[in-house]
Amino acid sequence: MRRSGPQSTPTILLPDSGTARAEARHGPTAQPLLIRARIVAPVARPSIEDGALLICGSKICAVGRWRQIASSVPAGAHKIDLGEVVLLPGLINAHAHLDYTDMAGQLVPTRSFTDWIKLITEAKSGWGPDDFASSWRNGAEMLVRSGTTTVADIETAPDMLPDVWRDTPLRVISFIELTGVRSRIAPETAVKETQNRIAALSSGPGRVGVAPHAPYSTIPALLRMVAGAARARGWLLTTHVAESMEEYEMFRHARGPMFEWLKRNNRDMSDCGDITPVAHLDRNGLLGPNLLAVHANYLDPDDIALLARKGVSVVHCPRSHRYFNHAPFQYENLLRAGVRVCLGTDSLATVIVKRGRKATLNFFEEMREFASEFPDRPPREILRLCTETPAAALRLSGQIGCLAPGATADLIAIPHEGSIARADEAVIAHEGSVAVSMIDGRFVWPLPT
């Protein structure tokens, strides 16, 4: 058995040892678990060379240098040395559609966003509940192996909850999607049904929020009602907003392909003209610190100021952004205004599938795409967009997205033999599965044998 770490340290066991397998099979035990890694990167604080984490049940109870922590661990603690890795908080994916995973490569990017909406609507109409559920499970598995430990997921087929939650170790925050334009369900009915669904799911392992789909696919009355119910009940909200120029044109100028299409489909278009999509959400009470506004690609300066003033978080999905070839994302303007920006994967339906390669949901690919969009931004900042900022957006600051005493033990390890100075860069450059993933104090990857 190989031993590593400073010579003065106690005997430590490798992750493929019997102890690690026992931990993996049985989850958190009463015994504390001491994990050593050559580099521990809490992200919110400077990285630690020859670092260690002490896990007690599902929580982190100490973080620091190996020598310090190892000398004070309780007798009987299990010890695991992960060796040449960077250990960091599990990634938080602030926007996904797990149930569209199996649509990878099936929809070709179209010149018109409205035409693409028609394509996905048609593709969805050919799917049954089993297709959505199996697609959801496939997406969840891809996220687990590639280091996502929490996902904010949009649920178009919420009947499969809570069953699919039980099939994944992922921490899932499921946002129940509402549209109201196509379904023609009265807003009161839609909100009441959602309320009942949330109450029924409250004892399950996942958490629930609400996702009015987008300003164009909803009506003002629904937005107002959802906003009111969210304030009264403490719901988290998310919505797609200002994703395409066609949506911007629809609200700002009451014209364009999206406007014409929805008008033909009998949407009441009297809410369009002389307003931006973001201002439209504000007019209907939706902007607030409980909202994750997804995409936000077409923004006026006033929109950015409004998002900042209302404490809204914005979710950018780099590969989806590239798929649609949108105007440059206004990251720097949002940052300067003080808007919290997070990253998300969106779905595999909006990822360009390279010839001969299988598209997978992988947050490292999103980070790399972001780094190519904004080459001047430091890797540490990019890691924050996938850890501490989404934790704050999801009202889970201090609980996930960090390695700190009291936080939940959601962590991942990436192989890295280079210097501590290059560790963040190495994390972003990582391809394939992570070396180790732990959620809630349980090893979830590699799969227990």
Ligand SMILES: [Zn+2]
């Ligand atoms: Zn989306």
